[in-house]
Amino acid sequence: xxxxxxxxxxxxxxxxxxxxxxxxxxxxxxxxxxxxxxxxxxxxxxxxxxxxxxxxxxxxxxxxxxxxxxxxxxxxxxxxxxxxxxxxxxxxxxxxxxxxxxxxxxxxxxxxxxxxxxxxxxxxxxxxxxxxxxxxxxxxxxxxxxxxxxxxxxxxxxxxxxxxxxxxxxxxxxxxxxxxxxxxxxxxxxxxxxxxxxxxxxxxxxxxxxxxxxxxxxxxxxxxxxxxxxxxxxxxxxxxxxxxxxxxxxxx
Amino acid sequence: xxxxxxxxxxxxxxxxxxxxxxxxxxxxxxxxxxxxxxxxxxxxxxxxxxxxxxxxxxxxxxxxxxxxxxxxxxxxxxxxxxxxxxxxxxxxxxxxxxxxxxxxxxxxxxxxxxxxxxxxxxxxxxxxxxxxxxxxxxxxxxxxxxxxxxxxxxxxxxxxxxxxxxxxxxxxxxxxxxxxxxxxxxxxxxxxxxxxxxxxxxxxxxxxxxxxxxxxxxxxxxxxxxxxxxxxxxxxxxxxxxxxxxxxxxxxxxxxxxxxxxxxxxxxxxxxxxxxxxxxxxxxxxxxxxxxxxxxxxxxxxxxxxxxxxxxxxxxxxxxxxxxxxxxxxxxxxxxxxxxxxxxxxx
Numbered sequence: 001x002x003x004x005x006x007x008x009x010x011x012x013x014x015x016x017x018x019x020x021x022x023x024x025x026x027x028x029x030x031x032x033x034x035x036x037x038x039x040x041x042x043x044x045x046x047x048x049x050x051x052x053x054x055x056x057x058x059x060x061x062x063x064x065x066x067x068x069x070x071x072x073x074x075x076x077x078x079x080x081x082x083x084x085x086x087x088x089x090x091x092x093x094x095x096x097x098x099x100x101x102x103x104x105x106x107x108x109x110x111x112x113x114x115x116x117x118x119x120x121x122x123x124x125x126x127x128x129x130x131x132x133x134x135x136x137x138x139x140x141x142x143x144x145x146x147x148x149x150x151x152x153x154x155x156x157x158x159x160x161x162x163x164x165x166x167x168x169x170x171x172x173x174x175x176x177x178x179x180x181x182x183x184x185x186x187x188x189x190x191x192x193x194x195x196x197x198x199x200x201x202x203x204x205x206x207x208x209x210x211x212x213x214x215x216x217x218x219x220x221x222x223x224x225x226x227x228x229x230x231x232x233x234x235x236x237x238x239x240x241x242x243x244x245x246x247x248x249x250x251x252x
Numbered sequence: 253x254x255x256x257x258x259x260x261x262x263x264x265x266x267x268x269x270x271x272x273x274x275x276x277x278x279x280x281x282x283x284x285x286x287x288x289x290x291x292x293x294x295x296x297x298x299x300x301x302x303x304x305x306x307x308x309x310x311x312x313x314x315x316x317x318x319x320x321x322x323x324x325x326x327x328x329x330x331x332x333x334x335x336x337x338x339x340x341x342x343x344x345x346x347x348x349x350x351x352x353x354x355x356x357x358x359x360x361x362x363x364x365x366x367x368x369x370x371x372x373x374x375x376x377x378x379x380x381x382x383x384x385x386x387x388x389x390x391x392x393x394x395x396x397x398x399x400x401x402x403x404x405x406x407x408x409x410x411x412x413x414x415x416x417x418x419x420x421x422x423x424x425x426x427x428x429x430x431x432x433x434x435x436x437x438x439x440x441x442x443x444x445x446x447x448x449x450x451x452x453x454x455x456x457x458x459x460x461x462x463x464x465x466x467x468x469x470x471x472x473x474x475x476x477x478x479x480x481x482x483x484x485x486x487x488x489x490x491x492x493x494x495x496x497x498x499x500x501x502x503x504x505x506x507x508x509x510x511x512x513x514x515x516x517x518x519x520x521x522x523x524x525x526x527x528x529x530x531x532x533x534x535x536x537x538x539x540x541x542x543x544x545x546x547x548x549x550x551x552x553x554x555x556x557x558x559x560x561x562x563x564x565x566x567x568x569x570x571x572x573x574x575x576x577x578x579x580x581x582x583x584x585x586x587x588x589x590x591x592x593x594x595x596x597x598x599x
Binding site: 002003006007010014017018082083084086087088089090091092093094249250 | 306309331334335337346348350364
């Protein structure tokens with residue numbers, strides 16, 4: 001595993017040196033700032049029941065749908081296209097180190113982008129007459145982002161490991177994320193789920209509801225089972241990414 | 253193959269087969285490379301050179317057969333093999349947005365060169381490949397020649413015992429090819445080098461032995477001289493003459509009955525100064541390629557006889573050595589099943 005840190009350092013350096021990272025960050029903050037402002041508008045219009053943080057994090061899926069595919073799609077697909085995956089894999093590194101290194105750098109950037117939205121809450125804290133910002137939902141919300149982000153980024157890396165084409169990788173990861181977050185939600189509400197036959201499936205689908213996890217985290221309830229869902233999902237996705245990279249080698 | 257003094261051959265390939273969906277790209281290839289040799293891999297495009305090289309580096313798994321590098325089997329211990337190999341793939345892919353020194357530093361760390369040694373080694377390699385002036389340039393902005401040099405620098409960076417380069421001189425201008433050729437020749441003895449190329453004069457000049465692959469099979473291996481004897485086992489003379497072709501033919505046959513004149517080639521020679529000479533001097537001389545099975549150098553005999561023959565006028569006689577290109581064309585034209593003794597020259 002000694003090469004893992006070399007690769008991780010290198011990938012993060014490359015991200016930080018690249019101007020497009022900063023352009024992406026600015027645009028991301030612009031979009032999130034727009035949501036935050038919208039939220040403030042509704043709060044100043046009429047009092048709300050829940051904390052601003054809860055309200056704000058309910059829109060988490062928008063950055064996830066757009067940012068995660070963009071951050072992860074070029075991980076493997078671009079290296080395949082350029083041919084540099086070949087030079088990488090003919091050094092004494094293992095595929096595991098490469099996958100983990102790329103995952104680590106993508107996750108790092110994901111966290112960094114989300115952490116910068118903390119600035120919005122700081123602005124709110126400074127300028128709200130209230131001076132009271134309930135820390136619970138805020139911390140819970142960011143914790144949710146950190147934990148769920150593991151799975152989302154891992155799915156993005158997985159999609160990239162399957163494709164030669166950057167665009168296909170991006171769309172595939174969007175589809176996977178959409179299926180996970182929105183698709184499962186939809187399946188839960190389908191009436192076919194009420195059939196007796198579907199009972200075991202229904203409990204599985206109920207367990208995997210990302211929006212429910214968000215609600216729990218936002219209320220300050222950190223459920224170990226939900227964390228397990230994300231962590232085990234991440235591990236599974238990364239294992240499949242490693243297999244995906246190696247399987248594509250067999251095809252030549 | 254000097255296996256006598258060295259117990260472990262640098263590379264041993266035995267009955268290697270690589271098939272894509274049942275179609276064999278590499279079909280039962282076996283060869284061995286001794287330490288310190290420089291080997292040239294020749295073959296038409298799609299013959300299986302790149303595939304073989306990728307299997308040697310452990311990047312692609314083979315379908316059947318065994319490959320050992322310095323005695324280490326590639327299939328089971330590929331991480332160890334990757335530590336002793338330096339590889340430069342075809343088209344030399346480089347990340348576009350790194351600087352030269354950054355890239356080489358990164359590659360050095362990946363190849364487990366300790367940090368303390370990496371700095372000086374980097375300077376050495378940059379000096380060796382004449383990259384010191386461009387060390388801070390971004391890879392995407394380098395010229396083709398510099399990019400190739402970065403690729404070669406990267407391959408020799410960790411001083412691996414075995415270096416594999418897929419078409420290292422492609423796209424380079426003659427100056428750059430010279431530099432690369434000298435670089436590769438300087439590695440002889442210290443490192444074992446396998447190069448694949450289409451630039452046959454380069455291979456002829458740099459390589460100790462040549463392996464010719466066609467359609468996944470090894471159709472020839474040996475030193476360039478040995479291959480010339482095997483495939484084009486005859487001597488060729490090019491004669492510039494004026495006169496009757498039949499007379500020339502007969503005269504040649506008197507010297508040696510196996511003489512044959514290549515029928516397609518007795519053409520007119522363009523005379524650049526035709527306008528200034530009289531009418532009798534325009535394009536009168538033709539050249540003919542005559543081949544014989546006789547190994548001796550018949551130059552003197554030919555000259556004496558032909559010059560003294562009044563029916564012919566001889567202007568030049570050249571003992572034409574078949575180039576590696578002729579060997580290549582002959583070897584890759586014939587199929588491995590046909591056991592031909594000698595063939596007509598292909599030109």
